Every structure is written in C-alpha cells, then in structure tokens.
Amino acid sequence: xxxxxxxxxxxxxxxxxxxxxxxxxxxxxxxxxxxxxxxxxxxxxxxxxxxxxxxxxxxxxxxxxxxxxxxxxxxxxxxxxxxxxxxxxxxxxxxxxxxxxxxxxxxxxxxxxxxx
Amino acid sequence: xxxxxxxxxxxxxxxxxxxxxxxxxxxxxxxxxxxxxxxxxxxxxxxxxxxxxxxxxxxxxxxxxxxxxxxxxxxxxxxxxxxxxxxxxxxxxxxxxxxxxxxxxxxxxxx
Numbered sequence: 001x002x003x004x005x006x007x008x009x010x011x012x013x014x015x016x017x018x019x020x021x022x023x024x025x026x027x028x029x030x031x032x033x034x035x036x037x038x039x040x041x042x043x044x045x046x047x048x049x050x051x052x053x054x055x056x057x058x059x060x061x062x063x064x065x066x067x068x069x070x071x072x073x074x075x076x077x078x079x080x081x082x083x084x085x086x087x088x089x090x091x092x093x094x095x096x097x098x099x100x101x102x103x104x105x106x107x108x109x110x111x112x113x114x115x116x
Numbered sequence: 117x118x119x120x121x122x123x124x125x126x127x128x129x130x131x132x133x134x135x136x137x138x139x140x141x142x143x144x145x146x147x148x149x150x151x152x153x154x155x156x157x158x159x160x161x162x163x164x165x166x167x168x169x170x171x172x173x174x175x176x177x178x179x180x181x182x183x184x185x186x187x188x189x190x191x192x193x194x195x196x197x198x199x200x201x202x203x204x205x206x207x208x209x210x211x212x213x214x215x216x217x218x219x220x221x222x223x224x225x226x227x
Binding site for chain 1: 148150154158159160161162165202204214215216217219220
C-alpha cells in the first residue's frame with residue numbers, strides 16, 4: 001500500500017500554463033507538506049497544512065496556491081508557470097504524538113516538473 | 117535565518133569502511149534531528165532520528181547529537197555500495213512541524 005502518493009509523477013509543460021499536482025496520504029496523519037527540491041538537491045519547505053488549516057506558508061510566489069479539501073489530501077496549483085519552477089515537488093505527511101514534540105515526515109515519490 | 121549546513125561532498129569511502137557525515141545547525145531551540153537518505157531519482161527516506169544528546173545506534177547506523185556545539189553526525193559502519201546516496205540532515209525549527217534541511221552530502225561507497 002502506498003502511504004503518500006502524488007500525481008502526476010512527471011509533468012512537462014509550456015511556460016505560462018497552469019498546472020496542478022495532487023497528493024494523498026493514507027497514514028491517518030494530521031499534517032501535510034509541500035517541498036520543492038531544486039537541481040542542487042536542496043529541499044525547501046513551501047507550505048504546511050494541519051487538519052486542512054494552513055500553518056506554514058514560506059516565501060513563495062503567490063502563483064503557487066495549496067488547497068486541502070480534507071486532511072488526507074493536499075493539492076498544489078501553480079499559475080503562469082515559469083522556467084524557474086522546474087524542480088521536483090515532494091509532498092510529505094506527519095503526525096504529532098500527544099505529549100511529544102517530535103514527529104517523522106514521510107515523503108511521497110515526487111513530481112518532476114519541467115517547464116519549457 | 118535558520119540554517120542547517122552539511123558538507124556537500126562528494127564523500128567517497130571504500131567498502132567496509134566507516135562513513136562519517138556531519139551537520140551543524142544554527143537554531144539553538146531545535147529539538148529534533150533527522151537523517152534522511154535519498155537515492156538518485158527517489159524520495160527522501162528516514163533512516164535515523166535523534167532527540168537527546170549522545171549516541172543513538174540502529175544497526176550499522178549511529179547518530180550523534182551535541183546540542184552545546186549544535187552538531188549532528190551520522191556514522192555508517194561497514195559501508196556497502198548500496199549505501200551510496202545523498203544524505204540529508206534536517207532539524208526542527210520554530211514549531212515542531214517545520215523541518216529545515218541541509219543541502220545534503222553525496223556519499224559513494226566504492227566496491
């Protein structure tokens with residue numbers, strides 16, 4: 001069973017287009033994340049949702065808009081795609097254990113976006 | 117700016133040797149530290165987490181944490197070619213839910 005899944009796995013598109021990436025987790029976690037990994041492998045947090053509420057919103061262009069219809073899903077919509085948006089986008093999820101401040105994030109397989 | 121820094125490598129070790137990966141972090145209030153392994157073209161996979169000062173061992177892997185020095189390390193004993201990957205160090209910052217990642221160290225284990 002896939003714990004954190006993303007679709008599509010690959011996305012090739014023209015500059016200026018609008019695209020969406022979907023993420024689903026079946027782990028029962030309450031928090032989901034979007035990360036961007038650039039060509040130098042640097043993994044940077046973009047957004048985080050806890051029980052459908054936005055809790056982390058790093059400095060990303062407002063062309064990127066996350067949406068969480070329920071706590072098992074977190075989608076990422078990107079408007080007016082630019083060349084610099086080419087990267088691998090990872091979804092992740094985690095669950096805080098009561099009484100602890102530690103948690104493990106589990107990553108999806110990634111969506112490889114190439115903007116031409 | 118909260119940062120996690122790693123030597124980008126590449127680090128090459130012969131098969132059977134000990135690989136030592138190092139990481140420093142800038143946020144003194146960071147509580148939790150993680151090592152992820154990422155094979156080329158794959159997603160990060162958690163291999164170790166550590167929350168208290170000292171050593172934590174899991175099979176061939178040992179994580180070491182020194183909060184006074186703001187230093188985390190990962191030792192891989194009896195390195196195997198299958199250990200060749202990029203190793204990402206991560207630390208919590210601010211709320212426990214935000215992980216800051218280092219840029220990763222590329223490890224190659226030579227047969």
